[in-house]
Amino acid sequence: MSTPITDAEPPHRFDSIREVLAKASEEKTGDQLAGVAADSEAERVAAKRALSATTLETLREHPVVPYEDDEVTRVIQDAVREPVYDRIGDWTVADLREFLVDERTTERDIRAIRPGLTSEMIAAVTKIMSNMDLVLATSKMEVTARCNGTVGGEGTLAFRLQPNDPADDVEHIIDATREGLAYGVGDAVIGVNPVEDGVGTVTDILEATHEFIEEWGVPTQNCCLAHVTTQMEAIREGAPADLVFQSLAGTAAGNDEFGVDVDLLDTAHDLAKRRCTSSGPNVMYFETGQGAELSGDAHEGVDQLTLEARCYGLAKRYDPFLVNTVVGFIGPEYLYDGRQVIRAGLEDVFMGQLHGISMGIDACYTNHIQADQNDIENLAVLLAAAGANFFITVPMGDDVMLNYQSNSYHDAAALRQIFDLDPAPEFHEWLERMGVWRDGKLTAQAGDPTIFT
Amino acid sequence: MHTPDTDRTDTNRTDRTNRTERTDRTERTDRTDRSNRTATHAGGSGPVALPDGGTDREPPSGIRSPRDADALERLIERNPSRLGVGRAGPRPTTETLLRFRQDHGLARDAVLTMVDPALIDDLDLVTVRTLVTEKDEYLARPDLGREISEETATSLREQCRVGPQIQVIASDGLSSTAIETNLPDLLPALMDGLAAHDLDVGTPIFVEFGRVDVMDAIGEELEADCCVILIGERPGLGSADSLSAYMVYGPERGAPTAKKSVISNIHAGGLPPVEAGATIADRIAEMCEHQASGLELTEDDREFQK
Incomplete structure (x- = not known):
C-alpha cells in the first residue's frame, strides 16, 4: 500500500x-x-x-x-x-x-x-x-520563411555559417566561408559577428561576403551582426546587406540596455524592406537568450523563460527570416550545466515555433560552464528530431573571436545524414551543382575549402 | 552593454585568442599519468607498452587530395580558426577531435583548479576568501564572489595596513592558470612601477573565489584611495592564461561599472606580464593624479563601456 x-x-x-x-x-x-x-x-x-x-x-x-x-x-x-x-x-x-x-x-x-x-x-x-x-x-509545427533562400520547409535543415575572425580580417572570413560551404553549410545565412562595431568594418564585411556570394552564385543571404544602428548607417551609405540583425530582450528596460526600442526596430524593419539587397519578404534576423534581461538588471522580477517567450512575441512583429536563441553563451550563473542548457534549448525552439517565427538555435557553451561538446551534440540531435529551422555552425565548433564553442560544420553534415534532411531547396540544388552534396550525403571532394578558390 | 567583470561573458569580444600558441601547450598532455593503463590479455592488470599520448605532431590537414594544395596550405597558415581540418565521413578526423578535446580540457582545468598555495606564499600575499565556499558555488553565484564576511574584514584590517594610497589584490577569477603563469612576473613589475611613481602601496592580498567587484569591498574596508585587482579571465579554447587588471579610484561597495578601468589580455602572447606591470602602474598614477577612474578618466574606457 x-x-x-x-x-x-x-x-x-x-x-x-x-x-x-x-x-x-x-x-x-x-x-x-x-x-x-x-x-x-x-x-x-x-x-x-x-x-x-x-x-x-x-x-x-x-x-x-x-x-x-x-x-x-x-x-x-x-x-x-x-x-x-x-x-x-x-x-x-x-x-x-x-x-x-x-x-x-x-x-x-x-x-x-x-x-x-x-x-x-x-x-x-x-x-x-x-x-x-x-x-x-x-x-x-512548420514555419517557413523566405529571403533569397527558403528555410523551415518540411524535410529540410539549414545552417548559419559563422566565419568570425578576431581581427575582422575579410580574407580570414572568406576562408572560413569557403570551408563551411564545402560542408554544405550556409543556407540559413553567412552571418559575421564583427569585433569592432563600426560602419567601416560592417561595410567591409558586408561587401566581402556579398561579392563572394555573387561570384559563386550562392543562393543564400549575408548579414553582419553589429548593433542595428551601425548596420542602418552602413546600409544608408550603400553597403549590401541581405538581412538586418539585432539582439532582443523581453522587457522595454532590457531592450534599452541593448540600445533599441520598438520605434527604432520599426524604422530598421522599414529600411530593411526598402534597402536590403535580398528578395525577401523576410529581411530581419534576431538573437535572444534566457538570462539576458537579468544580466542587465532589467528582468522586472520575471523568470528568464517567460522573458524569453516575450522576446519572440516582439520578434514576431517583424516577420523575421531567422530568430535564434544563443543558449549556453551567457554563463553558469544563468544556465548552470549541460542539463539546464539542453532544457532551455528545447524550450526556446518550441516557444519560437509556437509563436510562428522561423526559429533556430546556437547550441553553445563557454569554458566556465559545466558542459562540453557532447552536451551540445546531444541538444543538436534532439532539436534536429524536433525540426528546428536552423543551427549555428563554426569551424570545428571553435569560434576564435567570441571565444566559445558551438556546433561544427561537421555536425551539420552528420545531422542531415542521420535524419535524412536536405539543405534549403535553392541551396541544395547549388550544392549538387558544386559537387559538394549528393544523395543525402557529402561527396568525396566535400570538406575541401579550395573548391571555392 | 559591456561590463568589466569576469562573470559577464555576453559581449566579451576583446580577449583575442593567439592560436599559434597551441602547439606549445601540447606538452601538458605528457604529464598525465599513464602507469595505470592495462592490457586486456593479462586480465587487464599487466603493464603494456602503449603509444605516447603526447601530441607534438602538427595537425594534418585531413584533406587527402585537395583541389589546390598550395591554396590549402596558405589558408591553414594564415587563419586563427580551425580550417582545412578535413573529415572522417561527416565527422572530424580523430586527431582533430582529440586536439579540440585537449584544448577544452586545458581551459576546464584552468577554471576548476585552485592556485597553488606555494605560489601565494612565495609572493608573500595575505590570503582571504570571499563568501564563496567552493568552485561550483563560485560559478553559479557571482554575487557571493564580490563580498567578504565581517570576520574576513576584521582580519584584513589586522593583517594589512589600513589607509594606503594603493591596494593591490590578486584573484584566481575564472583561470587559476592565468595567475600561476603571469603573477610571478607581473606582481614585482607592478610593485616596482608603483614605487617609481612614489605611490604608497598597502599589503598585497590574494582573494580566493573572487570576482572583479570584490575590490570595492576590500578597498572600502581598508580605506584605500585606489584599488587594482589582477584576475584570471574566462579561458578561451586556445588560451587559458589571459589575465586582466581592473582598477577603481575611490573604491566603495556598489561602485558602478562606469567607474572601473581595465587593462586586459595580459599573457605572454598578448601584453606580456612584465610590460603590463609598468602599464598598470602608469594608469594608476594617472588615476591618482586626476582622482578619477573609468569613464571619468579616458577615452579608451569610454569605448570599453559601450
Whole structure:
C-alpha cells in the first residue's frame, strides 16, 4: 500500500501570475540568482499544478509586466487576434498542453489557434511540458520563411555559417566561408559577428561576403551582426546587406540596455524592406537568450523563460527570416550545466515555433560552464528530431573571436545524414551543382575549402 | 552593454585568442599519468607498452587530395580558426577531435583548479576568501564572489595596513592558470612601477573565489584611495592564461561599472606580464593624479563601456 504523501505537504500559496510562472520553471541558476525560483521541488510541482489549472484568459489579463509600463507587453497584447482568442480563452494551460501533444492535432490546427496566444500563455504551457513533449509538439509545427533562400520547409535543415575572425580580417572570413560551404553549410545565412562595431568594418564585411556570394552564385543571404544602428548607417551609405540583425530582450528596460526600442526596430524593419539587397519578404534576423534581461538588471522580477517567450512575441512583429536563441553563451550563473542548457534549448525552439517565427538555435557553451561538446551534440540531435529551422555552425565548433564553442560544420553534415534532411531547396540544388552534396550525403571532394578558390 | 567583470561573458569580444600558441601547450598532455593503463590479455592488470599520448605532431590537414594544395596550405597558415581540418565521413578526423578535446580540457582545468598555495606564499600575499565556499558555488553565484564576511574584514584590517594610497589584490577569477603563469612576473613589475611613481602601496592580498567587484569591498574596508585587482579571465579554447587588471579610484561597495578601468589580455602572447606591470602602474598614477577612474578618466574606457 502506498501512502498519499501529497496530503502531508503544507499547501503552497502563490500571490501572482508572475510568481506562479517563475516557480513553475525547471531549475535554472538564473532564476535562483534573481530570487524568483521555487524553494523546493515540492513547491516547483505545486506551482506547475496551479499553473496547469490556470486559464488562458487569466494569463492574458495578467501580463508579467503591466501594459501601461512596458512596450513589449503592448506589442504582444495588441497583436492578439481577438476572435481566435475568444475561442480558446477558457482553456486551461493543461488543455493547451494536451491539445498540442494530441495525435489528432495537426500543423493546421496549431496554426489556427496561434494568433490567439500571448507569450505568457506560451511560456506557461512550456513549463508544464516534459522534454519529449517539447520535441513532439515542435516536430508538428512548420514555419517557413523566405529571403533569397527558403528555410523551415518540411524535410529540410539549414545552417548559419559563422566565419568570425578576431581581427575582422575579410580574407580570414572568406576562408572560413569557403570551408563551411564545402560542408554544405550556409543556407540559413553567412552571418559575421564583427569585433569592432563600426560602419567601416560592417561595410567591409558586408561587401566581402556579398561579392563572394555573387561570384559563386550562392543562393543564400549575408548579414553582419553589429548593433542595428551601425548596420542602418552602413546600409544608408550603400553597403549590401541581405538581412538586418539585432539582439532582443523581453522587457522595454532590457531592450534599452541593448540600445533599441520598438520605434527604432520599426524604422530598421522599414529600411530593411526598402534597402536590403535580398528578395525577401523576410529581411530581419534576431538573437535572444534566457538570462539576458537579468544580466542587465532589467528582468522586472520575471523568470528568464517567460522573458524569453516575450522576446519572440516582439520578434514576431517583424516577420523575421531567422530568430535564434544563443543558449549556453551567457554563463553558469544563468544556465548552470549541460542539463539546464539542453532544457532551455528545447524550450526556446518550441516557444519560437509556437509563436510562428522561423526559429533556430546556437547550441553553445563557454569554458566556465559545466558542459562540453557532447552536451551540445546531444541538444543538436534532439532539436534536429524536433525540426528546428536552423543551427549555428563554426569551424570545428571553435569560434576564435567570441571565444566559445558551438556546433561544427561537421555536425551539420552528420545531422542531415542521420535524419535524412536536405539543405534549403535553392541551396541544395547549388550544392549538387558544386559537387559538394549528393544523395543525402557529402561527396568525396566535400570538406575541401579550395573548391571555392 | 559591456561590463568589466569576469562573470559577464555576453559581449566579451576583446580577449583575442593567439592560436599559434597551441602547439606549445601540447606538452601538458605528457604529464598525465599513464602507469595505470592495462592490457586486456593479462586480465587487464599487466603493464603494456602503449603509444605516447603526447601530441607534438602538427595537425594534418585531413584533406587527402585537395583541389589546390598550395591554396590549402596558405589558408591553414594564415587563419586563427580551425580550417582545412578535413573529415572522417561527416565527422572530424580523430586527431582533430582529440586536439579540440585537449584544448577544452586545458581551459576546464584552468577554471576548476585552485592556485597553488606555494605560489601565494612565495609572493608573500595575505590570503582571504570571499563568501564563496567552493568552485561550483563560485560559478553559479557571482554575487557571493564580490563580498567578504565581517570576520574576513576584521582580519584584513589586522593583517594589512589600513589607509594606503594603493591596494593591490590578486584573484584566481575564472583561470587559476592565468595567475600561476603571469603573477610571478607581473606582481614585482607592478610593485616596482608603483614605487617609481612614489605611490604608497598597502599589503598585497590574494582573494580566493573572487570576482572583479570584490575590490570595492576590500578597498572600502581598508580605506584605500585606489584599488587594482589582477584576475584570471574566462579561458578561451586556445588560451587559458589571459589575465586582466581592473582598477577603481575611490573604491566603495556598489561602485558602478562606469567607474572601473581595465587593462586586459595580459599573457605572454598578448601584453606580456612584465610590460603590463609598468602599464598598470602608469594608469594608476594617472588615476591618482586626476582622482578619477573609468569613464571619468579616458577615452579608451569610454569605448570599453559601450
